Amino acid sequence: MTDLHGAIDAVWKLESAKIIAGLTRLVRDVGLAEELAQDALVAAMEQWPASGVPDNPGAWLMTIARRRAVDHIRRAQRQERAHEQIAHDLRRDGHAGPQDEHGEYEEQDEQDEHDEQDDTLRLMFLSCHPVLPAQARVALTLKLLGGLSAAEIARAFLVTEQTIARRVAEAKRTLSEHRVRFELPGREHTAERLSSVLDVIYLIFNEGYAAASGDDLMRPGLCLEALRLGHMLAGLAPHEAEVHGLVALMEIQASRTAARTGPSGEPIRLHEQNRGRWDQLRIRRGFTAMLRAREAGGTPGPYVLQAAIAVCHAQARTAEDTDWARIATLYQALARLMPTPIVRLNQAVAVSMAQGPQAGLELVEALTADPSLRDYHLLPSVRGDMLLRLGRHDEARLEFQRAASLAANAAERAFLLRRVDEIAAEEPAGATLGQAVRDFLGRRDLDPQTLRSYGQTLRRLCRSLGEATPLARVTAEQVTRVVTAAWGRAAVKTWNRHLSALRSFSAWAGLEDLTAQLQRRPDTPATAEPIGxxxxxxxxxxxxxxxxxxxxxxxxxxxxxxxxxxxxxxxxxxxxxxxxxxxxxxxxxxxxxxxxxxxxxxxxxxxxxxxxxxxxxxxxxxxxxxxxxxxxxxxxxxxxxxxxxxxxxxxxxxxxxxxxxxxxxxxxxxxxxxxxxxxxx
Amino acid sequence: MRYLMTTISTETTPAPDERLYAEMGAFIEEMTAKGILLATGGLEPGGVRVTSQGDEITVMDGPFTEAKEAVAGFALVEVRSKEEMIELARRFRKIVGDGVSEIRQVFGP
The missing domain is CATH 1.10.443.10 (Intergrase catalytic core)
Known part of the structure; x- marks a missing residue:
């Protein structure tokens, strides 16, 4: 047997979801279930080198693991309920098992298969349970349903193995502390719980598709895992339109994998991609999933709408053929369901394509005050695009510069800097904001603590407006926007401190008061109410x-x-x-x-x-x-x-x-x- | 990673029967549902051979007598690893009985 380890690992990855789900139903504790399954895996490593890989390795593992579970329950001598379960399982196990040469594994009737499917679905709901933090849901899902090891998950997310192991352990503890039951959600909670599962899968997909940090733009392994989970879920919940919508969305996005990066890893924008490199097989699978979503019916949810947008792009033979009017309409519907800044930003792009850059720019301007987008590099990048199309080159250039300084991904940063260079530079008029701030903070007549505090304020201003902005162009309106987005909800003292810093900077730089539109807030002394x-x-x-x-x-x-x-x-x-x-x-x-x-x-x-x-x-x-x-x-x-x-x-x-x-x-x-x-x- | 698995019938390959159709149908369904099987199909025995040599292109109808073992079917599969591919091939061979499957990684698209 060549590379038995690899073979066992392959079997495990294909079967672990089913095995852990079945065991969890038996022992009612997902942590214990996973341990028992791991025990079975160890048994396989001990026995298979001598006996060879059994005919049905998944059933072999399941039989062993179930035996251990029954042993465990018996040893623990738990509640009556457990005894009934033992009796049931002993009946089911019969006498067949791995010890018997060429033993038959229990033949499963249709009812069992149905139970098994429901178990896997229960396991998905469990690992994506709302009591868990998002990161824990992701780690637990990849571990329990994807069969990935902590080391594999850690590699994909660029964290240490211990971090993942801890996340998984904490997640299991949280589940047991909250007494989360291994069950399908009731009808009234199904939609909500299902959307939590969908979100986890899409999060995994996006982590692979648009690697948030690091130098590779994609970690395709995670995309594949997410696609597998999506297909698995679609098989388990075939009447849910949103599940098929998610699968369609992921398939179509994944179809562009080869086309969306250039030879040196730089991103290629959708409308510049070579559509001949789109994977038609995936696109067709996406379309099929979309048809299933339509068959399932109901009002289109967020994933179906996003998939419909992806379908529009996939159907266009060339970028010019894109039906932007339809896409803008779909985004409008999506923005009603999910009025997130990112969706609205995408809507603005669609509108700019359908109705022209001015219409798009108006939507974008409304977003610049949103605190959650203040460090999001795509906002200035999109704005830069629209300004460029309007012929406002120097403003566009500044926006791309700012976008580059905010981008965390090396390939994206390089791409944005190239866009900066592409725009013919106009001579900047006078000093830049960045230079002025550096000079201001280089003063020797202020104590270090004040300088540190001023530095915080002014560096934020630079990040938000762009270091290369000519100082003379900085307006009170812009400053108002930055300050409100950054510290609008901060404590009174913090708010006033930032205002003082800006006022001091304006005076020093000989500008009109940049805080003219901002009000100091009344400072109530901190009360120390005596203890009762x-x-x-x-x-x-x-x-x-x-x-x-x-x-x-x-x-x-x-x-x-x-x-x-x-x-x-x-x-x-x-x-x-x-x-x-x-x-x-x-x-x-x-x-x-x-x-x-x-x-x-x-x-x-x-x-x-x-x-x-x-x-x-x-x-x-x-x-x-x-x-x-x-x-x-x-x-x-x-x-x-x-x-x-x-x-x-x-x-x-x-x-x-x-x-x-x-x-x-x-x-x-x-x-x-x-x-x-x-x-x- | 993607693999193309081609299946070659040999002299001892049993003729397909009801059981084979049923089991194969279930297997294909399961693998498709899991998102593993991308495309599959059976191939006609003969086919057409197009050969180019220099500037000349010849087109010849099959069957081709020199090919004793003809490719009878294919499956395009997306898996995590070669080991996973081999495990799938193992399951496939259990269903079809005697014969040979060849696995090759597909580069591209």
Missing amino acids: PARLDLLWSRADLPLRERTLWRLLHESGAPVSAVLSLNVEDIDLDDRRARAGRTWVTWRSQTALLLPALIAGRTRGPLFLSDRRPGPARTPADGDLCPHTGRRRLSYERAEYLFKQATRHLDPSGNGYTLRRLKPRDVPPGELDDAVRA
Whole structure:
């Protein structure tokens, strides 16, 4: 037997979905099912070298795995339900099995086959369940239904094998934590759940078709996996139009694989592709799937509409023959179902082809304010195309430059830069935005923190408007658009900080105020609402609080003094009898609870910081003398550490789950600052 | 990757019967549904041979006596690996009985 490993792997990939699905129905736990299936695979590797590959390797694996499952259930001696299942399976298993020479595998009647199909469909719904994050759905689907190993999935997605293994393990845990059942969704949820499955498959396809990052434009292996999954699903749910729509869409897109990249890997746009290199076999399969979708009927969903658009392109013998009016209509329908910015961008392209670039440009302009598109390279690229067709060459050139700077894929970036070069350059008038920003940030009269903050703002401006934009052409309207898209929903402080940066830049560059159309937002001081008494009682009643923490928190609560003042207290300043201590120019006072704890905390020390860190400082970090305890050599407890510990300890009390800040230990009745005044010496 | 599998009948190849048609039909259906089988068909025994030599092109009707073992059918298949192709060929041969299948990777389109 040559390359038995390869043969076993091939069998596994063809059969794993069916096997894992059948086992999951038996043991009701997809993680366990996969383990049992893997056990069967190990058995195959042990036995097949001697016995040869059996006649029906899939059935062989299934029989072994099912035996193990039954053993497992029997060993676990679980609920009655499981016993019934055992009885059923023993009946089904009969006496045939891999141990018998030339053994017969159980003949399956039609009912079983039907069950098997439903099991695979259930498994698809399970691995694409909405409780899972999208990435987990993808990994789990490729693993369980595609039979891919973690290493293979990792390679396709350019991540480490551990990442995929972790994603799969977490996904299985999530499924069991949420007690997701191995069942077909009820009628009222079918459409929603099915669309989740379709989305996962299309995500896999797109990851292969339009590799988002890296240097290869396509990873065809993933396209093939997605096509397989799509066909599998179409076989399992033949009456769902959307499934056939997805298959049609993927087939037709995949038909252009050979034509959509040039010799050095650069993308070739649809209308420039050599249609002779489109794979007619795939196109025909796409058309067939489209016919099935029509037969299934119903209102066309998003995948059927997208497939219909793909069909329009595939039917056109030349780019000029393309029925753009129909495509624009289809996009209009699609935009009603999925008003995503990407769909609307495509709609704009179709409209520009059907009605001219001006009409398209108007649709595109509406999208430039959309935050989700702010770093999407195709937006400036499409806009550049339309500007070019309108004869606005210098603007077009800037857009392509910006698109190139946003593109993550090396081949696409090179392509966009070539488009920049193709447009005859007009001399830029004066300094560019990029140069001005660099000069501004190179100033020496600002402190590093301010520069860092300004840099954030201005780099975003450059990314959004393009570094090569002449400074004189930057308008308040453009800045308004950028700022609103980028930080419209940011916190008040963030918003105001960016406005200040832009105002400072405008003044420095001698421009009119670029923030003229933007309003500063009123800054409400951060309120530190004191923690309520009930929650505090819970905190005090905890027995596991270390003495230092208990004392610090009691002291903060009873004194109402600023946290930094309390942390700065030294042992020599403590007046235990009068229950007060000097902190700089103010006094910190306390009451009975702190008074009970303090002597134990001081524990005979005569001077040095009252609150000490847990460890001695490392040799490289020698704190100031005043922050070092002469008795223990330990450092003063830092604000950060104290804050962290309090947050950790109060995480369960805080409804937001973040934990409280120390400032919130202030007593209810004393407004911040007032107490300080009252006790001022 | 795509493979073309051609099937050659030999002297011991059994004549097709009901069972073969049924099993083969189910197999083709399954493979098509999985998106694996792209195209398949049987081939007429004789055919026409077109030969070019120099400027001359000759057209000759079959059957061709020198070909004892004629190609009887083909399948164009899309798979992940050569091993997967071999596994499919193995299943196919189980159904048709004696004979030979040849597998070659298809480059292009």
